[in-house]
Amino acid sequence: MASQKITSALLSVYHKDGLAPLVQLLHQRSVKFYSTGGTQSFIEQMGIPVTPVEELTSYPSIFGGRVKTLHPKVFGGILYRRDHDDDVQTADVYGIPALDLVVVDLYPFEETVASGASDDEIIEKIDIGGISLIRAAAKNFQDVLIVSHREQYSQVLTILTEKNGASDLEDRRRFAVEAFGVSSHYDTAIHGWFSGKSNSVAVTQLPAHSGIPVALRYGENPHQQATFYGDLDALFDKLHGKELSYNNLVDVDAALQLIDEFSGPAATFIIIKHTNACGVATAPTVREAYLNALACDPISAFGGVLVTNGKVDLAAAEEVNKLFMEILIAPDYDEEAMALLKSKKNRILLKRKPAEMGGKTFKTLLNGVLEQDKDTVTETAAQMRTVTGKAPTESELRALEFALKVCKHTKSNTIVLARENQLLASGVGQTSRVDALRQAIEKAKSFGFDLNGAVMASDAFFPFPDCVEIAHQAGVTAVVQPGGSIKDQASIDYCNAHGLAMVMTGVRHFKH
Numbered sequence: 001m002a003s004q005k006i007t008s009a010l011l012s013v014y015h016k017d018g019l020a021p022l023v024q025l026l027h028q029r030s031v032k033f034y035s036t037g038g039t040q041s042f043i044e045q046m047g048i049p050v051t052p053v054e055e056l057t058s059y060p061s062i063f064g065g066r067v068k069t070l071h072p073k074v075f076g077g078i079l080y081r082r083d084h085d086d087d088v089q090t091a092d093v094y095g096i097p098a099l100d101l102v103v104v105d106l107y108p109f110e111e112t113v114a115s116g117a118s119d120d121e122i123i124e125k126i127d128i129g130g131i132s133l134i135r136a137a138a139k140n141f142q143d144v145l146i147v148s149h150r151e152q153y154s155q156v157l158t159i160l161t162e163k164n165g166a167s168d169l170e171d172r173r174r175f176a177v178e179a180f181g182v183s184s185h186y187d188t189a190i191h192g193w194f195s196g197k198s199n200s201v202a203v204t205q206l207p208a209h210s211g212i213p214v215a216l217r218y219g220e221n222p223h224q225q226a227t228f229y230g231d232l233d234a235l236f237d238k239l240h241g242k243e244l245s246y247n248n249l250v251d252v253d254a255a256l257q258l259i260d261e262f263s264g265p266a267a268t269f270i271i272i273k274h275t276n277a278c279g280v281a282t283a284p285t286v287r288e289a290y291l292n293a294l295a296c297d298p299i300s301a302f303g304g305v306l307v308t309n310g311k312v313d314l315a316a317a318e319e320v321n322k323l324f325m326e327i328l329i330a331p332d333y334d335e336e337a338m339a340l341l342k343s344k345k346n347r348i349l350l351k352r353k354p355a356e357m358g359g360k361t362f363k364t365l366l367n368g369v370l371e372q373d374k375d376t377v378t379e380t381a382a383q384m385r386t387v388t389g390k391a392p393t394e395s396e397l398r399a400l401e402f403a404l405k406v407c408k409h410t411k412s413n414t415i416v417l418a419r420e421n422q423l424l425a426s427g428v429g430q431t432s433r434v435d436a437l438r439q440a441i442e443k444a445k446s447f448g449f450d451l452n453g454a455v456m457a458s459d460a461f462f463p464f465p466d467c468v469e470i471a472h473q474a475g476v477t478a479v480v481q482p483g484g485s486i487k488d489q490a491s492i493d494y495c496n497a498h499g500l501a502m503v504m505t506g507v508r509h510f511k512h
Contacts, residue, residue, distance in 0.1 A: 004143060005166045006100040008032040010053075010078070012069060012130060013105035016042050018153045022103070023048060025157060029165040034099070036068045037061065056097070069129040078102060078136045082143045102137035103147040106130045106182070110189050126190055134179050141176035142169065148179040178215060181227060219246045234355050236329070239338065241348030248305070248326060248348070251275055254409065255307040255329060256357065261378055261405040266421075267310030269293040271301045276410050278304065280423040282402070286316040286330075294323070296423050297447060305329075312337045377507055379404060384480060384503035387492050392501040395420050396455055396478040400503065403457035404480055408509040415440045415467070416457040417476070424449045433458065437467050441474045451475035459509045461485040465494040472498050482508045 009031050013019060016039070023043055026033070033050040035043055043050040054060050057071040069075075077099040080087040091098070107127040117125075137146035145167045147156055152175070159171055219226035226246045232238075244252070254275040262268035262282060269289035271279035278300035281292030286308050294301055306320065307329040317337035320328060327348040328341065341349055363370045381397040392400060403418035410416065411429035415436040418424055425444035427436030437456075444451055452475035461484045462468065468479060468491045479495065483504030495502045 002169045003163070003166045004100060004145070004169075004172065006031055006145065006160065008034065008077075008097060008099050009101035009103065010034045010069075010074065010099045010133070011039050011043065011103045012036045012053075012133065013039050013103060013150065014107050014127075014130075015105050015150050018150050019103075020046060022153050022157055025160060026101075026165075029160070031101070031165075032097075034074075034097075037065065066128065069133060072096070074099075075132070075136050078133070078144055079140050081140065099137075099144065101145045101147070102133055104130045104133050104137075105150045106134075106148075106186060109186065109193075113189075113193055122193065127186070131183055131186060134183055138176040138179035138183075141172040143172075145172050146175050146179045148175070148182040152178070174215060177227075181229070185229060216246050216249075217243070234353065235357070236350040236352055239333070239349040239351055240342045241327075242346045244327075244348065251305040252307075252327060252329065252350075253357075255305050256352075258406070258409040259307045259309055259329075261409070262309060264309065267308060269308045269310075270306070271296075272305040272307070273300045273303070276428045277406055277423060277426065280402075280406050282421040286310040286312055287319055290316055290319055292422050294319075295447065296425065297443065301325075312341075314340065317341050375408065375509060375511075378408065379505040379507055383505055383507075385505070386501065386503050387483070387488075388495045388500065388502045390496075390499060390501045392455075392478045392503060396501060399455040400457065400478060400480040403455055404505075404509075407457040407459050408511070410459070410511065412459050412510045412512060414459050414511075417441070417444055417451060417454050418457070419454055424451065424454055433460070433462065434466055434470065437470055441470070453477055455479065457481070459511065461488065461508070462491045463487060465490040467491070468494050468500060468502070472500055477501065479503070480505065482506060484508070 006026070009026055011033060012035060019042065023046060027048045033043055033048065034053055034056060035050050036053045040050055040052055053069055053074060057073050059071060061068040073096050076091060076094065076096040080091045080096065082088065082098065107125040107130065109125045109127070112122050112125040134146060134148045137144045147153070159167055214228045216226040216228055218224055228249060251272050255270060255272045258277060259268060259270055266282050266284055267286045267289045268282045269286060270277055271293050279293035279296040281289045283289040283292055289308065302324055304325055305327045306325050309331065311332040311334065312330045313334045314336040317340045321340055321343065325347065327350060329350045329352055331352050333351065341347065359374050359376070361372055361374055380401055384397065384400065386392070399418055399420040402421060403416045406418065406423055406426065407414055407416040410426055413430045413433045413436045415427040415433065416423065417426070417440045425440040427439035430436035430439060441451065454476050455478040456471045456476045458467065458481040461482055463485050464487060471479065478501040480503050483506060492502060
């Protein structure tokens with residue numbers, strides 16, 4: 001059945017916020033309601049008739065509410081196949097009504113764990129009936145529309161309004177996919193809590209979230225399916241633009257990781273392309289920081305993701321508006337700046353909220369998942385040990401700190417060239433550190449930068465002195481690297497012989 005008219009609905013939700021408009025629309029279309037407990041009372045208080053599930057099953061809610069909907073007349077009404085004569089006859093014999101729409105919002109298990117509740121309280125927030133309703137309705141998506149989280153209410157309202165109270169098979173299948181995502185995450189969180197108080201790999205395969213799995217248009221490429229698990233509303237207010245894509249989300253994450261390395265009072269502006277910074281600058285104003293960041297690589301900036309830690313005023317917006325970009329992220333915007341930036345229909349404007357993003361990273365590979373701590377170490381001048389006869393100047397130390405922050409968040413192998421408060425160029429993701437350096441030098445020169453007096457940062461040690469030699473010939477005067485090569489002394493000797501300053505940190509920053 002391609003199009004399914006909704007004539008009956010089962011509602012059993014924990015959170016009632018946002019439910020009323022959906023109930024009202026269904027009532028206007030003469031949908032018959034079945035419900036339980038608090039949801040039943042909510043519907044009755046709206047003055048809308050509703051049949052208690054107890055009346056359908058002839059059983060009351062028992063065992064303190066642990067058993068309410070677990071009954072053949074409920075699950076039969078969800079699972080029987082409308083195009084199977086045997087199923088239809090069986091439903092008729094046993095008086096099982098068809099349930100075309102199931103709306104469920106699960107007990108807040110993860111929120112209860114996070115609140116520090118007792119084990120007994122947490123156990124009682126393990127939803128049994130709700131998760132079973134979700135799985136049953138999703139299984140029979142050919143005939144039933146499953147709404148598995150309150151964040152879907154507005155989507156369902158749109159579908160039922162546009163399609164005159166009916167859903168298409170494509171709609172039902174899409175909601176079924178999201179429903180199984182909700183079920184999977186919910187059970188994974190429960191398993192994680194039981195097996196190690198939420199610290200096991202089982203629960204952290206998907207980071208905890210308060211939202212639902214959101215199906216994206218596609219993944220990195222159009223032939224790949226993709227889903228986001230998380231709560232973007234906790235991180236941003238989306239002020240304008242199209243929906244975020246898979247690649248947008250990857251770049252936004254890279255942008256936030258890097259911007260968090262910088263703090264005021266000066267403004268920092270960053271331009272990200274394919275997760276790497278192609279422009280970074282710090283300046284007294286957002287406008288100046290943006291222009292200095294753009295100067296680093298105005299070609300790569302086209303279609304990039306932009307982020308700043310300063311309020312975007314009209315002066316900054318007038319410059320930014322000249323660039324085609326995907327996304328701009330800022331802690332705030334002036335009213336005039338916002339009006340101008342909204343002139344491009346698809347441009348995504350995000351207002352960042354003060355929220356934590358977690359301290360772990362995860363990567364699926366082979367037949368498992370890798371988990372590690374995020375790289376939260378950022379060395380300052382205090383952790384930089386001078387290993388050459390010549391020490392960096394105060395200005396060079398500040399430039400080395402700046403370069404190292406960028407280097408840490410750039411794909412390995414990487415070399416970063418910078419001055420105080422401005423990225424000049426970076427060599428990104430090269431299989432050879434020498435190739436990364438040559439790439440950085442060539443890019444810097446192509447955009448008119450004079451490298452005399454610049455500094456260089458490397459994410460890992462130099463196995464040979466070739467990098468410091470090439471950098472010196474280009475004009476670099478100070479270098480920061482972790483050290484640790486058995487041939488460190490060869491690089492040190494070259495620097496001493498040619499008047500370069502070199503510091504070592506003892507910390508490697510590979511990024512793959």
